[in-house]
Amino acid sequence: MPIRRLDLNLLRVFEAVMQHRSVIGASRELRITPSAVSHALARLRQSLEDDLFVPGTSGMEPTARALQLSSGIADGLGRIADAMSMKAFIPAEAVRTFRIAATDYAAVIVLPRIVARIAPLAPQIDLRVFPVNRMDVVRQLDDGRVDFVIGWFADLPDRMRRTTLFQESEAVVVRRGHPLAAGPVTRERLFEFPHVVVELTGSEEGATDGFIDDRGVSRRVWVERLILEAADSDRGLTGRVAVSVPHYAAVPPLLQVSDMVATLPRLLAIRAVEQSGLAILDLPYEPQRVNLDMIRHQRAERDPGACWLIGQIVAAMADPDTLNAVHHGAV
Structure with a gap:
């Protein structure tokens, strides 16, 4: 009409x-x-x-x-x-709440750096963090109920914008004293033990190569590459997923009490080694490297406050002192 x-x-x-x-x-x-x-x-x-x-x-x-x-x-x-x-955004005077969807990985690795950066500059800016493992997170972004989503993404539709925060790699983690730690690690030896897998939506159903298509956004919901590659290979390797969980925080306690193996983002693995008595194995292959992205709807480009926060997050993750703290597991 x-x-x-x-x-x-x-x-x-x-x-x-x-x-x-x-x-x-x-x-x-x-x-x-x-x-x-x-x-x-x-x-x-x-x-x-x-x-x-x-x-x-x-x-x-x-x-x-x-x-x-x-x-x-x-x-x-x-x-x-x-x-x-058409009001100017003045960080020191702004009273506003930003809503961010993120995994517990991003909450541990990224969020402390964001808070440390913006708290002195904008003391009345509040952050609300929601779980990214909801299946409707992109709908929430479309509807304006979430401002940003932090995670691993492939294809994006035209209405979405992407900012890369940093590059992450994978690490295979076991309990200290695990049989795999005694001798060279091979793919064959890795598959002798059951695996614990992080499935960010709680189910691998509908996932292709670890990604799902969510309203045109291709987002990673499964991080265990070893199991995926074994299923597609002709080497006769078969991996067993003994436990699947929707949160990274659940992995270290499971490894501590079993001989299971897990693939984690390396920065989180380093933290787990320091805090949970785990060990990172030398990989028999080149680790996968992926970009951690923050996506938002294109309308954020017209929002001075959102643009300011994006700039601050990028600066926080690009700061050498911040990155050094990230890599050493410090907040």
Whole structure:
């Protein structure tokens, strides 16, 4: 329908319901009655000839048409808000909360450096960290419920932007005194022992080469390369996944009480060695190297506050003192 015939206030209602998945939640944010929200939705449904939201087990579930419209509406309203405000972002005076989706790996390795960097510069900036292992994390990014996602990504759709924080590599970790530590480590010997695997979504179902496609974003949810390569090889190697967990923090305690083997990001492995009495094995192959990225929706490029925080995070991870602290497991 022609935009000149549409009440733009209806789009604000649409965005609030999309974010809260609730008529009552939207009414609280907009400071209007639930009845007014329902009336606005009825008008919008009639104008767009679609139900837009239907009752579901977790609230008001968006239809396919609503999901298609969501990003464009949020982007348009953001542009209008930017044009109306055009306020300079002053870190020392800013009062704001940024929402970051991250694994426990990023919370341990990256988050302390972010806090150390921004706390003196912007004392009223708050950070809220959400688990990245939710299957709908990209939808939350699209809907504006999350500002940034930190993780390992391959392909990104045009609406997403990427900033690389640093390059990470893999390390194979066992308990101290493990039989593998006595003698040269080979692929064959590695497969003599069961493995504990980190599956960031709690299931490898739908993953290809350790990645899943989440609304066009290819994100890593499985880090055990040895098992994947063995399944694809013709060398007759077979690996056994004895335990799979959705969090890196669960791995060291499991290794301490068993002869299991785990692949961890190297910086986290170094920390585990220092704190949990584990050992890093010499690999019989060149370790895989991957970029740890922070992705966000393209609308963040028009947000002075978001741009400032991106710059601070990049500076924190590029600082030689910071990187030295990272590699030695210090906070």
